[in-house]
């Protein structure tokens with residue numbers, strides 16, 4: 001499945017050093033996995049995690065789950081070796097942490113050809129340069145890093161994420177302007193399903209494609225919230241049918257449930273049905 005039709009509802013981080021989690025993930029209902037070599041791996045574990053991950057990705061079957069590897073930054077002792085270890089390894093993308101500008105994307109692009117690149121959006125400079133980062137020709141995905149962003153901004157964690165909204169919005173605008181996939185940041189309280197649901201709903205309403213997760217228990221909520229609901233699928237079908245009927249009568253506008261339906265609403269309705277189909281195909285596969 002290509003990136004544009006692939007669902008990105010649930011994107012699960014797995015520390016690259018944890019064999020048990022790497023094994024468990026082969027059977028988890030995640031749309032994508034971020035195999036982490038950065039913050040989830042202790043300094044003394046970095047070389048072992050890198051070798052373990054390269055070997056695991058060469059030999060293991062993760063089915064249709066997209067495989068993304070988060071490397072350490074090139075300004076660290078491990079970043080270049082991480083990239084070198086991933087050359088020729090079967091994966092969908094490399095995720096670059098703490099991207100401040102398009103030059104940070106280019107620096108990794110120079111080291112590894114033919115691999116899609118994703119950017120962690122988690123610094124104040126990254127927010128301000130989001131449009132330039134999204135426009136980089138090798139960049140196809142963005143991941144919000146709301147923990148690092150909160151740290152750098154000095155914000156408090158609030159349920160409504162008000163201090164984050166400007167950054168989230170800037171990155172969403174940049175991603176949509178350049179056809180880049182974008183997933184929301186993690187919800188740290190991994191035992192709080194209600195809080196996770198509220199934050200997923202906020203992210204979905206804003207327009208994110210999905211949410212990054214840290215624990216398997218978070219998968220079901222993200223998969224549900226970021227999928228079209230039965231009501232949305234039913235409405236999409238009725239909008240398309242009503243618009244086709246209106247067109248056949250020479251009209252450019254239909255009315256469904258007391259609301260107008262124009263060509264642009266049909267684009268959204270078709271996207272809703274396409275996403276539902278892609279999710280069904282992923283679940284079946």
Ligand SMILES: CC(C)(COP(=O)(O)OP(=O)(O)OC[C@H]1O[C@@H](n2cnc3c(N)ncnc32)[C@H](O)[C@@H]1OP(=O)(O)O)[C@@H](O)C(=O)NCCC(=O)NCCSC(=O)C[C@H](O)C(=O)O
Nearest residue numbers: 013014015020021024025039040145146147148214215216
């Ligand atoms: C948070 C955890 C440390 C909790 O781990 P643990 O105590 O082992 O949880 P459980 O005992 O409940 O685990 C039950 C089973 O599930 C497996 N497991 C746990 N987590 C994962 C996972 N992420 N992927 C796959 N499998 C997982 C356990 O192995 C148990 O399996 P089994 O024994 O076979 O039943 C832990 O969940 C964890 O380490 N999570 C990932 C943390 C992480 O990756 N952090 C970095 C990314 S977040 C970030 O950096 C954001 C960004 O950069 C920012 O700035 O915001």
Ligand SMILES: [Mg+2]
Nearest residue numbers: 122145147148
């Ligand atoms: Mg981070």
